[in-house]
Amino acid sequence: xxxxxxTPQSLLVLGGASEIGLATARRLVVRRTRTVWLAGRPSPxxxxxxxxxxxxxxxxxxxxFDALDPESHEEGLGKVFAEGxxxxxxxxxxxxxxxxRDEDEPLSAVRVAQTNYxxxxxxxxxxxxxxxxxxxxSLVVLSSVAGERARRSNFIYGSSKAGLDAxxxxxxxxxxxxxxxxxxxxxxxxxxxMTAGLEEAPMSxxxxxxxxxxxxxxxxxxxxxxxxxxxxxxxSALRHVPRPLFRRLxx
Amino acid sequence: MPADSPSVAPFEAVSVSGWGRTAPTTARLVRxxxxxxxxxxxLGCGERGGIARGLxxxxxxxxxxxxxxxxxxTGLDRxxxxxxxxxxxxxxxxxxxxxxxxVLLPLGWFVPVTxxxxxxxxxxxxxxxxHGKNHHGSGAFARHVLAMDLLTADGAVxxxxxGTPLFDATAGGMGLTGVIxxxxxxxxxVETSLMxxxxxxxxxxxxxxxxxxxxxxxxxxxxAWIDLLARGAAMGRSVLTRGDHAPLDALPARARARRAPLAxxxxxxxxxxxxxxxxxxxxxxxxxxxxxxxxxxxxxxTGELQKISTFFHPLDGVPHWNRVYGRGGFVQYQFVVGYGxxxxxxxxxxxISERGCPSFLAVLKRFxxxxxxxxxxxxxxxxxxxxxxxxxxxxxxxxxxxxxxxxAADGRVYLAKDSxxxxxxxxxxxxxxxxxxxxxxxxxxRGVFRxxxxxxxxx
Numbered sequence: 001x002x003x004x005x006x007t008p009q010s011l012l013v014l015g016g017a018s019e020i021g022l023a024t025a026r027r028l029v030v031r032r033t034r035t036v037w038l039a040g041r042p043s044p045x046x047x048x049x050x051x052x053x054x055x056x057x058x059x060x061x062x063x064x065f066d067a068l069d070p071e072s073h074e075e076g077l078g079k080v081f082a083e084g085x086x087x088x089x090x091x092x093x094x095x096x097x098x099x100x101r102d103e104d105e106p107l108s109a110v111r112v113a114q115t116n117y118x119x120x121x122x123x124x125x126x127x128x129x130x131x132x133x134x135x136x137x138s139l140v141v142l143s144s145v146a147g148e149r150a151r152r153s154n155f156i157y158g159s160s161k162a163g164l165d166a167x168x169x170x171x172x173x174x175x176x177x178x179x180x181x182x183x184x185x186x187x188x189x190x191x192x193x194m195t196a197g198l199e200e201a202p203m204s205x206x207x208x209x210x211x212x213x214x215x216x217x218x219x220x221x222x223x224x225x226x227x228x229x230x231x232x233x234x235x236s237a238l239r240h241v242p243r244p245l246f247r248r249l250x251x
Numbered sequence: 252m253p254a255d256s257p258s259v260a261p262f263e264a265v266s267v268s269g270w271g272r273t274a275p276t277t278a279r280l281v282r283x284x285x286x287x288x289x290x291x292x293x294l295g296c297g298e299r300g301g302i303a304r305g306l307x308x309x310x311x312x313x314x315x316x317x318x319x320x321x322x323x324x325t326g327l328d329r330x331x332x333x334x335x336x337x338x339x340x341x342x343x344x345x346x347x348x349x350x351x352x353x354v355l356l357p358l359g360w361f362v363p364v365t366x367x368x369x370x371x372x373x374x375x376x377x378x379x380x381x382h383g384k385n386h387h388g389s390g391a392f393a394r395h396v397l398a399m400d401l402l403t404a405d406g407a408v409x410x411x412x413x414g415t416p417l418f419d420a421t422a423g424g425m426g427l428t429g430v431i432x433x434x435x436x437x438x439x440x441v442e443t444s445l446m447x448x449x450x451x452x453x454x455x456x457x458x459x460x461x462x463x464x465x466x467x468x469x470x471x472x473x474x475a476w477i478d479l480l481a482r483g484a485a486m487g488r489s490v491l492t493r494g495d496h497a498p499l500d501a502l503p504a505r506a507r508a509r510r511a512p513l514a515x516x517x518x519x520x521x522x523x524x525x526x527x528x529x530x531x532x533x534x535x536x537x538x539x540x541x542x543x544x545x546x547x548x549x550x551x552x553t554g555e556l557q558k559i560s561t562f563f564h565p566l567d568g569v570p571h572w573n574r575v576y577g578r579g580g581f582v583q584y585q586f587v588v589g590y591g592x593x594x595x596x597x598x599x600x601x602x603i604s605e606r607g608c609p610s611f612l613a614v615l616k617r618f619x620x621x622x623x624x625x626x627x628x629x630x631x632x633x634x635x636x637x638x639x640x641x642x643x644x645x646x647x648x649x650x651x652x653x654x655x656x657x658x659a660a661d662g663r664v665y666l667a668k669d670s671x672x673x674x675x676x677x678x679x680x681x682x683x684x685x686x687x688x689x690x691x692x693x694x695x696x697r698g699v700f701r702x703x704x705x706x707x708x709x710x
Binding site: 001006031032 | 278641
């Protein structure tokens with residue numbers, strides 16, 4: 001069960017090797033979390049992540065999960081929930097893709113969408129139903145500012161996050177009153193291995209800052225969290241910039 | 252199901268939280284109106300179990316059950332018999348102490364123990380084994396319960412008397428042994444419905460402890476409001492209010508109260524609004540309140556006549572006062588450390604005061620003998636209760652540190668107020684926890700009785 005500050009005792013991270021996912025898990029384990037499930041494609045990185053959390057004192061288990069294989073989600077995630085209540089699900093998987101290549105190779109662009117969007121729909125719905133049966137729990141979904149308004153430089157990734165964001169908002173409204181809390185997290189540019197080598201955008205942030213914002217959001221039972229917080233103001237201005245001007249902005 | 256079916260109580264799915272309004276979860280709320288309906292509800296609950304709930308005054312998650320059933324016991328609200336000669340009452344578990352006072356005071360009787368609110372049920376009073384300002388002389392509530400009927404997981408009703416294991420597990424057992432249906436309670440005789448109150452100020456924590464230690468035994472009721480924001484030399488400055496039921500001859504000769512000395516008129520202010528902005532109770536506003544509250548108290552005043560509601564239940568005058576903390580809610584932290592562990596108490600008070608936790612409802616009290624309930628909270632020593640807005644950054648980690656201090660001093664925190672304790676801390680604080688778990692495993696192998704509290708702390 002979550003405590004009065006929204007800190008979960010059990011956590012399921014979808015995308016178990018995700019840097020933001022792990023930074024959040026570490027933060028929560030230090031506070032309260034005892035049981036952590038890391039769901040991801042079996043890999044040395046996943047095992048390493050599990051070992052790191054075990055060192056902090058958590059009871060960590062890994063389970064195979066592939067966003068691109070939605071048929072397996074119901075069964076695979078069902079097994080996790082059958083083992084006991086999950087207080088928080090963190091939907092942290094996602095790929096950035098390579099905009100230039102993806103524009104030339106439609107199939108690789110589709111893979112970005114399938115991972116970030118349709119993969120999240122199936123796993124998100126499976127988890128939402130399980131949480132609803134429990135009558136409690138938080139579903140935290142990592143969206144992105146890139147989904148707020150599509151930009152020339154990364155609209156394939158951005159469109160997938162836009163879909164994910166809209167889906168999560170709708171799901172949150174659908175689950176309102178069921179005891180399940182759904183939170184959209186919209187980080188700006190996060191310095192991590194996913195963005196290594198990319199030119200840093202203004203107001204960039206770190207996985208640890210996102211983790212801290214998630215912890216605060218849980219305490220406040222927020223529905224939307226921007227990281228850093230001032231992005232909310234910036235993006236609500238950018239959203240209304242006319243297209244001809246927006247196109248020319250160096251972002 | 253036909254509407255007139257007698258066996259199934261009405262139910263609805265609702266979001267349930269404790270008085271602190273943190274961590275709400277959703278449950279099916281079942282409202283049995285008879286003992287038979289209660290038994291049907293217990294036998295009919297699903298695999299996520301059920302838990303009895305009274306008036307929802309537990310601060311944390313004791314009376315919530317995510318995804319399962321919550322039995323709203325306020326439908327069982329009949330006072331069965333009152334023995335006005337012997338001073339006992341037999342009533343349903345859903346009867347509130349407020350109602351008991353309305354019924355009993357005109358007959359010259361008072362409830363044996365009342366907490367800071369009248370709006371708790373008899374069932375809840377036993378389940379949390381509540382204490383009041385008279386604990387140092389009278390013990391906790393269950394010590395005045397002569398018998399109770401408990402509905403257990405098998406649907407049977409057992410009559411329990413004090414001194415038996417199931418009685419002692421149920422007293423303070425947070426509703427996890429079964430559903431209390433009714434109880435026989437021994438009452439306190441009174442001549443009037445007024446209190447005779449002595450008020451004095453203590454300039455700091457040591458002064459307060461010295462005054463309480465020296466003269467507490469002279470008073471039936473004793474408590475101290477403590478200013479936890481005061482720092483330095485004033486740390487722990489307090490207002491002691493101690494007293495007893497006023498005897499008839501204490502009322503002034505021609506006073507109106509003389510004509511109806513047992514009248515019970517609590518009075519009520521308008522309710523707190525349903526929306527209150529967050530952060531209203533910050534360090535500055537609470538600091539100002541505390542300063543005024545301390546200054547307005549007389550340095551020394553004896554024999555003041557106060558209404559029962561003023562003395563015991565000042566907050567009941569404002570319905571829904573818990574809303575003043577805004578949407579984020581608040582946590583109550585109450586712990587006890589034994590006599591001889593005053594240093595731990597001092598350290599905790601110092602840490603709270605140095606951190607500047609905005610708490611305006613902090614009270615310190617001396618407990619008397621420990622109670623027989625296995626999970627009863629009181630033990631001989633000092634208990635401090637305070638409430639803090641839950642949205643205070645870093646509060647979770649800070650309270651964890653206080654837990655460490657309390658545990659190191661062989662103290663404990665109060666489950667009826669808890670919403671955030673680390674499960675690992677529990678066994679050290681409640682030495683009979685294993686007995687409790689064993690009894691539950693035997694009595695309720697399917698785990699019918701479950702709450703968010705029992706899940707969170709693995710009770």
